[in-house]
Amino acid sequence: MRKILVIEDESLIRDNLLELLEIEGFDAIGADNGQAGVEIAKEFHPDVILCDVMMPKLDGYGVLEALRQEPSTADTKFVFLTASADQINLMKIRGLGIDHILKPFNVDKFLTLLEHQNS
Template sequence: MSLILVIEDETQILSNLQEILELADFSVIVAEDGIIGLQLAKRKNPDLILCDIMMPGLNGYEVLTELRQEPKTADIPLIFLTAKADRNDFRQGMGLGADDYITKPFEPFEILQAVKARLERHSISNQAYLKESQNTEILQQEIKKNRTELQNSQQLAQIRGNLLEKFSQDLRNPLSSINMAIYMLKQAKDEKNREKYLSILKEAYTQELDILNEVDSLQELLTAENTKLLRNYKLLGD
């Protein structure tokens, strides 16, 4: 049930408005001047406000100005009620952020029609805002996810680059031994020396094979998903 705040200094009009709205199944709170009305608006946060313009204490324009300056009440729809039908008054009210403007005397159906229309419009606006907020949240999540995936990809590329450099260096040592052993094997003059350099060749071959097998194993391990897991468990630096 929507809560309507009526701010009106004419007691009979205030009573009539309350009765009309309650018969239409609205919940109603009332204030007989702008000061009390403003306090109620801030405390009760109604769904809509009907507000007279010419009132003692705070007039309707001043009430609206105060409401629009408070984040909690800034979006509450407000309909002005007034005996003044001057076009400049209308422009002043709308310029301050009023949602509608009904002149006295008015018929009950005018009040109900205006209230229902403004509540419906406000509801649609809130739904659109909620949908936009949800879309923004989804977009932010996608951006965060893409940023994380990019970081994982960049980190993976850096790790692979560092490992490639390391393996390149590791492969050079056995190759040096192989080159040296081949040269010395050609120069060997007896079986003993040939066996010695063949043994060096076999050892260097085994080292090269171990390094290549290690490369294959790391290729399977170093995926973007594994990199993410390793970082989550703080096994990799940032």
């Protein structure tokens, strides 16, 4: 079973994503902020991390940086979740070579992206 960590501070979005992922057969776990997400990633060893960009305590960029410095998570596939269609934000994400999903998102496109991440 593919393991996915969802790091999202908005509980409604996080809970909906976790429910969708479980329905689709993923082993999914959530974190409500970036610091918690980093700790959970070290223990859970997910195949893919879905991470909001703008969060309290540690933003998505900080999460990515922390996980890339940790040997056990350095190569984990990472996808940003963002509500910001701001071109500067999107260019920064693309510059990092990271896939992203704009919120709100189309469920079919979301699941296709996850399948791509797991191949």
